[in-house]
Amino acid sequence: MNISHIEHIGIAVKSIDEAKKYYEDVLGLKCYAVEEVTDQKVKTAFFQVGQTKIELLEPTSDDSAVAKFIEKRGEGIHHIAFNTADTNEALKTAEENGIKLIDKEQRKGAEGLNIGFLHPKSTFGVLTEFCSKNN
Amino acid sequence: MNISHIEHIGIAVKSIDEAKKYYEDVLGLKCYAVEEVTDQKVKTAFFQVGQTKIELLEPTSDDSAVAKFIEKRGEGIHHIAFNTADTNEALKTAEENGIKLIDKEQRKGAEGLNIGFLHPKSTFGVLTEFCSKNN
Numbered sequence: 539m540n541i542s543h544i545e546h547i548g549i550a551v552k553s554i555d556e557a558k559k560y561y562e563d564v565l566g567l568k569c570y571a572v573e574e575v576t577d578q579k580v581k582t583a584f585f586q587v588g589q590t591k592i593e594l595l596e597p598t599s600d601d602s603a604v605a606k607f608i609e610k611r612g613e614g615i616h617h618i619a620f621n622t623a624d625t626n627e628a629l630k631t632a633e634e635n636g637i638k639l640i641d642k643e644q645r646k647g648a649e650g651l652n653i654g655f656l657h658p659k660s661t662f663g664v665l666t667e668f669c670s671k672n673n
Numbered sequence: 674m675n676i677s678h679i680e681h682i683g684i685a686v687k688s689i690d691e692a693k694k695y696y697e698d699v700l701g702l703k704c705y706a707v708e709e710v711t712d713q714k715v716k717t718a719f720f721q722v723g724q725t726k727i728e729l730l731e732p733t734s735d736d737s738a739v740a741k742f743i744e745k746r747g748e749g750i751h752h753i754a755f756n757t758a759d760t761n762e763a764l765k766t767a768e769e770n771g772i773k774l775i776d777k778e779q780r781k782g783a784e785g786l787n788i789g790f791l792h793p794k795s796t797f798g799v800l801t802e803f804c805s806k807n808n
Contacts (some may be wrong), residue, residue, distance in 0.1 A: 540701070541700055541701060541702065541722060542723055543724065543725070544679065544723060547682065549797070549799055550798075551798075560772075560796060564674070564766070564767055564770045564772055565676055565755070566675070587676060587678055587679055587755070588724045588725075588756075589678065589723045589724045590678065590679045590723075611746060612798050613797045613798030614793070614797075614798035615750040615753065615798075615799055617750075618750065620700070620722070621723075631699070632699055635698060637695075637699055660695075661695060662684070662686050662691070662692045662695060662748045662749075663684075663685075663747050663749035663750075664684055664748075664749055664750055
């Protein structure tokens with residue numbers, strides 16, 4: 539599996555413009571990028587905190603998964619992403635261990651990473667992502 | 674404020690014994706400590722992932738905050754803790770910026786850290802903790 543660190547923490551917000559003020563002005567973090575991920579119907583904003591990024595996720599459509607999350611549970615922490623050597627290999631290992639996958643194969647996510655999600659029903663309620671850079 | 678990294682991510686689980694199998698056997702992380710925090714009515718289990726710890730939280734009483742969280746929202750990510758130079762100073766700065774505090778002053782948490790929580794109503798739904806070692 540070879541997890542090196544937590545690559546990012548995804549946080550669902552209604553408005554990046556509003557939430558960014560808290561992360562910048564109160565916590566003193568710096569937003570270094572804003573990016574739209576069209577196939578996930580979200581706008582994202584990134585803040586680096588040591589090894590890990592905070593990734594704010596604002597839905598760009600009412601039918602995005604993040605919009606549904608906010609409707610059901612309110613704003614808050616949405617998922618954790620672990621940096622792995624190889625996302626496809628990590629997904630395969632998880633499946634072999636009885637974990638239900640959302641993504642059978644890696645796909646491209648924000649910042650050009652290879653990403654894949656595990657189903658939170660198999661991971662004690664934590665929506666879990668694997669990501670990797672070079673494979 | 675001086676946040677250096679994400680110290681830990683707290684995850685509410687019904688049973689550490691059950692969840693530990695996933696973190697160890699599937700993700701390949703190693704549980705290096707199990708500790709009971711009596712005033713928070715939780716048992717905790719720690720896994721180091723790069724700079725950050727995964728902290729599993731199992732309620733030891735039905736009236737613990739973590740038991741209420743699980744009852745309301747199910748198992749899942751409970752809070753994020755930022756490492757700061759000085760928890761009391763970080764709490765003061767947050768309050769001066771209009772953030773509602775759960776803890777007006779730092780107190781002792783797991784692993785002997787000085788900890789203090791911000792109210793999720795002020796932080797876009799994210800239960801947020803500051804912690805520090807040497808003050």
